[in-house]
Amino acid sequence: MSATDAAxxxxxxxxxxxxxxxxxxxxxxxxxxxxxxxxxxxxxxATGTSDRLSDVDLVVGVRETDYPAFTAAHDALIATSLN
Structure with missing residues (x-):
């Protein structure tokens, strides 16, 4: 990698x-x-048109049998793991 590429x-x-x-x-x-x-x-x-003010649109597929437990744990998981 050149110095310019690294910079x-x-x-x-x-x-x-x-x-x-x-x-x-x-x-x-x-x-x-x-x-x-x-x-x-x-x-x-997804389209490459985001900027610093863009939100993130994420679709999460969950197994139907696991959905109730997943949604029950979701908020606590995100609050503790992504802070």
């Missing part, structure tokens, strides 16, 4: 929107659950 990569990393970090953490956390069948990013992040 550009460092600049891009320094200016990476915080949503990417939150989205990555959330997707890793949810993907670890055997109840989750699908994770789909939609909206501006």
């Amino acid at each position: 550009l990569e460092a600049l891009a990393a320094a200016n990476r929107p915080e949503q990417f970090t939150v989205m990555d953490q959330t997707m890793r956390l949810l993907a670890a659950s055997p109840a989750v069948t699908h994770l789909v990013v939609r909206g501006s992040f």
Whole structure:
């Protein structure tokens, strides 16, 4: 990698929107659950038109038999794991 490429990569990393970090953490956390069948990013992040003010549209597929337990634990899981 050239010095210019390294400098550009460092600049891009320094200016990476915080949503990417939150989205990555959330997707890793949810993907670890055997109840989750699908994770789909939609909206501006999916189309590459997001900016620093964009929200993250994430669709989570959950096994029907696991849905009640998953939804019961969801808020506590997110509050404790993504803070």
